Amino acid sequence: MVLMASSRHEVGAKSFPLVIYIVVPLLALGLQSLLSLHLTRFDLLDLPLLVTIYYAITQREPVSATLVGTVIGIAQDGLTHHALGIFGISKAVIGYMAASLGVRVDTENHGARLLLTFGFTLAQTFVLWMLERHMLGQPWAWHGLHELVRAATNAVVGVILFALLDLTRRTEY
């Protein structure tokens, strides 16, 4: 069974060393900026989003996940020329949703991670579309197939990345 109900007592909450909390988001931002320059279509990936989802589903604490998502999102806004807050809002929402689901879903399963990441990538695109198209009036064209490919790519890479990040955490009961 891929999805199953669990509680904080059944699956222990995970924590990370403080340096990981700082280094990993910065690494995600830097690699996203650098590799998009050299690899065509690397911008399909959203490494800051994957890091936000991972922290949220492993911490299972909506408040901290919201704040972490906000900080990562605003930092990502800083690299663009858009107004600060677009990615901040979207990643705050995704962090909150992922942490809330992480309490109820077994997030240790790779299949569950795949589906969650796929869904959260689509959810972020929807939030961005609402913000940019309807709130800020910026040009935005919704390309369904493109968004599905993007979500699938992020889901596959997310499963691999999450497995790597699992190596850095320590379990607390």
Added chain:
Amino acid sequence: MESFFSRYRNALVLIAVLVAQVIGLAVQVRQPDPDAPDKGGVRLIRSWVVGIVTPPEMLLHGTGKGIRGLWSNYIDLIHVRRENKDLKSELDRLRLEEDSMAENARQGQRLQALLGFKEKYVYQTVAAQVIGTSGTEQSHVLLIDKGSQDGIKPDMPVITPDGIVGKTRDVFRHTSQVLEISDATSGAGVILETTRIRGVLRGDTWGQPEIVSLSPDDRIQRGEPVLTSGGDAIYPRGLAVGIVERVVPQPEGTLVNVQVKPAANLSRLEEVLVITSTGEAMPDEMQQDLTDTQQKASDILAEKLPSRADPNAPADQQPDDAPTGPDGEVARPVQPPKALHPDHFTPSDTPPAAELVPGQRITNAQSSAAAGSESGAPQPPKPETTTPQTSTPARPAPKPPGAAAKPKSKPATTPGNQQNPAPAQQPPPPAQTTPPQGAA
């Protein structure tokens, strides 16, 4: 009340965070010019983020460049000799092309000066390395490793030797953001080279640059070059932008968008040039290049012309720039033979106009006197067919087809004349053909 906050703590924190960010967005969007560089706190946050992210990027970029340089400079040198030979032949061919284009450039400058056209020349550029991007599809922004400390300011054009890239937006101390022409919020004034249709270039939602909202025109063909028009007061006029890829009708209305394939490879940029200074007078280096090109053209023509002077031949006894001959007399043209039976229509048989009286017939004595004075003191030839025109009249008189022969514009370019240059026969230097200052 306490239980309410503790019960809905998570949702309340989320709402508070979202409301705070929405208010921040609203403040930013309500600026008078949303496209202008950021100020205040927004600029500070952006500066922090860029300051944290860019040093590792610079390090990684520098490391990768070093490895590539090691490979290309010391290891991968297999076809260098052959490539060098090909490049030399290509250089020779380009020199000949340059010579032919230099004359067109000078002519264009003369015409621009006549029209009072104000040209923008690139004075100074700063080379910069591209070290990163925004990393998202929604924002086509580059990060370069030059900032305000290097003289970069907002809204400076960024180019490559192939074509334009974009303009600087937010400038920090050591880095700058460059907004690419493929971004949906960018804008550049462009002109189609052949059809001279003007428009505004910007990116679509896919990042494809396109000239928006043009009237349908059958003359717009695929492959037509697109240049900057200079109308946006950012990009100098005449820089390459790209070529027309296809014409796409707008979903609503009757206008069309012209998709443009950028001349610069926007997806693989490593080094760019930031134009930090422009001016209306031609820079000294460009003037020198033009003069050198002119001299090279004269050398090539001298090599090819059959009338090339023999260096071993004796010196010219009567050079063109000498006002008189060796005997002190003006060089005389060949005179026509004298008429056996002169009449009123014989050339040089009419008395000077000062001696004529209105209503009085010309007598044979007057004619003979006039003829005698003509034959006794021959006049130099009229220069109407030999003097080159050095200035273009505002309204040139129409000429019959047979009389439209172009005068020799380069009499001073032969080797003999190079040895004794005549100032009046030299073409004007480029500095004299620059557009007038302050012309509209």
